[in-house]
Structure formats: C-alpha cells, structure tokens
Ligand code: ATP
C-alpha cells in the first residue's frame with residue numbers, strides 16, 4: 261500500500277489553502293471572522309449569516325437546496341426561497357408566543373421544511389435541536405426532557421407512533437408542529453400556518469454567546485451528552501467549510517449525514533449555506549446505485565460522507581462503480597470513524613481522488629484535524645490540525661498533563677478557544693469541567709503524532725486493549741483485517757484472559773461471495789498474524805451479518821464487549837443495525 265498520496269502543483273494551486281504551513285503561520289481569528297458579516301451592534305445570528313445576508317447581497321437566485329425525495333420527486337429552493345420560508349417559520353413560532361431562548365426539537369426526515377425550520381428557529385433566536393427521525397419513543401422523550409423542549413416539529417405519522425402517548429409528560433412543551441396540511445387536535449398543521457404567516461421577519465439580534473444549537477453525542481461510549489453550541493460557532497463553520505471542505509459559492513455539495521447527527525447540521529446545513537453553496541439533499545437512505553447515480557447526475561463536486569458508507573461502496577467492488585462517471589468530483593471527505601487506509605486507496609482509484617479523513621466531535625462543533633486538499637495524504641492518518649487549532653498528544657499524570665513525544669501514544673487534546681467549541685454539557689457541568697486539565701480540552705480519544713505533524717487515530721480511550729504488555733488500538737487491527745479479500749468490516753475488542761490480561765477478539769462481516777467457515781477463520785487469522793504479528797493479531801474471530809452501530813454509523817465496540825462478557829448493555833438509545 262502506498263505510504264503517501266501526493267498532490268500535484270495544479271491540485272495545490274486550486275485549493276482553499278494552497279500552502280498549509282503558510283496558512284498556519286498567517287492565520288488569525290480576525291481574518292476568519294471576516295467570512296461572516298455580523299451587525300454593527302455586535303450581534304451575530306447563524307440563520308442570518310447562512311441565508312438572508314446572501315439575499316441582501318444580490319444572490320437570492322442562487323440555488324440553496326436541491327432536494328431529491330424518496331420517490332425521486334425534486335424540489336429546488338433558492339436562497340430567496342429559503343429566506344422567505346424560514347421567515348414564515350419564525351413568524352409561526354412568534355405567533356404562538358415562543359421567545360428567544362426557547363428550544364425547538366426537530367424530528368423528521370430530510371425534507372426541505374426541516375432545513376428551513378432550522379434556519380427559521382435560529383433567526384427567531386431560539387435553540388435548534390435535531391433528532392434522528394428513526395429514534396424510538398424513549399430516546400426522543402429523554403432528549404426532549406434534558407433539553408427542556410418548548411416546541412416539537414415532526415410529522416403526523418411520527419407523532420402518532422412515537423410521541424402522542426407521553427407528550428403530556430414533557431411539561432415544558434408548548435407547541436407541536438406537524439408538517440403538512442393536517443394535524444391532530446392538540447397540534448398545529450405547519451402547511452396552513454406557514455401560508456398564513458408573513459414572509460418578512462426581522463431576525464433576532466442574538467449575541468455571539470447566545471445558545472443556538474444543542475447536539476446530542478452519538479452514544480458510542482455511553483449515555484449521550486447534550487453539547488451546547490452558540491451563535492459564535494458560525495465563524496468556525498464558515499472558516500472550516502471553506503478550508504477543510506473546499507466550499508465556495510456555487511459549489512455543488514453533498515453531505516450524506518442526517519441532521520440528527522452533528523455532521524448533518526454543522527456541515528449539512530450551516531457551513532454550506534454560510535459559504536453559499538448548492539446543497540444536494542437526498543431524503544432516502546444509503547443505496548449504492550442511487551448514490552453513484554446522484555453524484556453523476558447532479559455533478560457533485562464536494563462529497564462529505566462517513567467510513568461506514570465508504571466501506572459499503574468498497575464492499576460492492578470496482579465493478580459496481582464502473583458504469584458511472586465521477587469526473588465532477590473535486591474533493592471527497594470523511595468523518596465519524598477512523599477511515600481505513602484501504603478505503604483511502606480504493607476511493608482514490610475508483611473516484612479519481614481519495615476520501616480525505618478528518619476528525620472532530622460533537623463537542624468541538626467543527627472539523628479540528630483534517631487532510632486538506634493541498635496536503636499529501638498518508639492513508640490511515642487523520643491529517644493535521646487546521647490553522648487556528650492547537651492540538652497535542654498528552655498523558656494525564658496526577659491531575660495534570662504531560663505532552664507526549666512524537667511517536668508516543670496519548671490522549672488527543674486541544675487548546676480551548678475556537679468559536680464552535682461546546683459551552684457546556686446540558687445539566688452536566690461537572691462532566692464538562694472534567695474534560696479540561698491544564699488548559700487543554702481532553703477528547704477521550706487516543707492518537708499519535710508522527711514527526712511530520714500528521715495525527716494517527718489509535719482508538720477511544722475506553723476501547724484500548726492491553727495484552728501481554730502491549731497497548732493495542734482496535735483501529736489498527738480492524739484495518740489489517742479488512743485488507744483481507746473476504747472481510748468487509750471488523751469490530752475489535754479485548755476480552756479478559758488470565759495470562760495475557762486481555763486477548764484480542766474480532767467480529768467480522770464478510771464480503772459478498774464469501775461463506776463463514778473454520779478454514780476461512782484460520783486463513784484470516786493467518787493474514788492478521790502476518791500483518792500485525794502474533795501479539796496483536798486477534799486470537800478469536802467471529803463472523804457476523806452486521807456489527808452493532810450507532811445511527812451515525814459508528815461501531816459500538818462497548819456493546820460487543822458487554823455481550824461478550826454478559827454484562828448490562830448500558831444506554832443503547834442510538835443503536836441502529838444489530839443482527840448476529
Ligand atoms: P459518545 O461521546 O456519546 O460516546 P461519540 O463520541 O461517538 O459518542 P460523536 O461526537 O458523534 O459521538 O463522535 C466523535 C467521535 O467519533 C470522536 O471522539 C472519535 O472517537 C470518532 N471520530 C470522529 N472522526 C473520526 C476520525 N476521522 N477518525 C477516528 N475517529 C473519529
């Protein structure tokens with residue numbers, strides 16, 4: 261496998277940051293802040309920055325949203341349309357007595373109203389919280405309780421199935437808006453309400469530190485936390501969208517994430533709109549041919565997706581991609597989980613450009629470490645901290661931290677101070693405070709920095725395996741496993757062992773055309789031993805149809821482990837697929 265994918269001078273010249281080192285040296289937050297307008301009174305509002313200012317500046321005709329329905333119906337909303345629809349939405353909220361600071365929860369599929377509602381909520385100075393529409397009743401209820409929801413926006417079907425039975429228990433809830441023209445008695449139908457509302461709304465002059473968004477973490481490691489973000493975050497969304505994702509006015513951009521996950525809001529609504537791109541939104545879930553066809557037909561230029569989807573594409577093989585033309589693609593990026601080197605190389609071959617891995621968290625609100633367009637890629641590395649971001653690898657030592665040498669594994673830490681950093685965990689101030697030691701924010705992820713400044717993900721602190729004196733990150737083992745022709749995906753855990761402390765155990769999903777057998781297990785173990793050495797290679801391999809994943813597509817290793825050990829499963833509110 262090549263150690264590096266190098267970029268040509270031409271590729272570099274066309275990038276937002278042609279010279280990364282120079283961009284780092286010359287970076288200033290004042291410059292970054294010029295990407296948004298704000299108001300002379302010091303107010304700042306994400307909704308205004310994302311939509312209305314573009315209309316005021318003469319770009320109302322540009323397409324903001326190109327929507328593809330599940331049944332292939334299409335809708336296009338220009339920036340002017342989006343401004344009007346979001347203003348009407350804000351007026352509906354106002355008419356029902358809602359006020360700045362109130363909290364709107366959205367529970368619906370990826371339809372244009374959701375996007376306009378997000379902007380309208382922000383323009384009204386209220387706090388926007390998107391949830392996955394596929395959540396069950398209990399995860400919805402607990403999140404609405406934690407977030408003191410005052411408004412819920414949903415559909416009639418979801419309301420009936422998931423909400424109606426316990427709606428009265430949420431004492432803060434004042435209004436339920438139902439998309440479409442009809443609604444149950446105790447709810448308001450959004451369609452007629454929007455029609456009756458004025459298309460003009462004066463955006464609330466929120467202060468930069470006013471709350472704007474609450475995002476619940478994915479729940480990969482435990483009970484999800486509600487991370488609070490403020491309007492100031494828009495500076496970082498604008499800046500990182502521009503520099504880490506190559507978003508410029510008019511770019512055709514497809515972020516495949518659902519707004520129920522922070523990626524689908526930060527980079528699926530705010531960053532693209534603030535940078536005045538045309539967003540492609542597909543209401544349907546992953547389907548290989550549909551995705552390839554969408555890229556080809558819509559001439560997608562920037563594509564932001566996640567390792568689970570990329571592995572699914574890879575699993576289908578080169579032949580499945582063959583009939584499609586991907587020449588419109590200029591920049592591909594991935595987030596959410598470690599991106600296996602194999603997937604980087606594969607995408608480079610098939611799409612003509614590699615997926616660029618980047619790392620961030622719900623807490624950081626935006627991309628922190630990235631492979632940018634002008635950077636040579638080391639497959640398997642997350643890239644380098646963006647200009648403006650100071651990162652480090654540290655070790656906790658008696659209540660303080662020590663910075664690690666390059667090559668040493670430690671906890672990935674960031675110097676607080678960038679605009680999109682969470683301001684607290686809702687109702688969990690102590691948990692929030694614990695993230696900070698010696699003026700570092702500690703991410704809970706383990707990583708390593710090489711001598712050239714590239715960061716390499718090792719694993720979540722909780723997932724690290726200690727076997728016969730070795731520290732083993734699951735990612736390394738999983739990546740080696742999926743290099744085997746038979747293996748599509750792998751989840752690796754440590755299980756207790758009397759002599760070794762822990763031994764490595766792998767759960768794997770096979771590629772089409774392969775059958776589980778003892779012989780295949782032996783062969784895969786042999787392959788892993790050759791790649792990783794006997795101390796790190798899995799001792800045991802279990803074949804599964806799927807791996808347990810969160811709705812944002814992350815392998816839940818803690819669940820594999822709890823089941824292995826017969827321990828309680830803990831919070832599984834975000835669990836998606838699960839078939840043994
Ligand atoms: P919870 O905090 O509730 O356990 P979570 O950490 O999965 O869930 P998110 O904020 O959605 O919730 O995910 C952030 C985490 O995802 C990171 O801390 C990291 O572990 C993982 N991650 C994100 N991007 C990458 C990446 N490029 N490489 C490796 N891991 C990544």
Ligand code: MG
Pocket residue numbers: 477478481621704
């Ligand atoms: Mg987390």
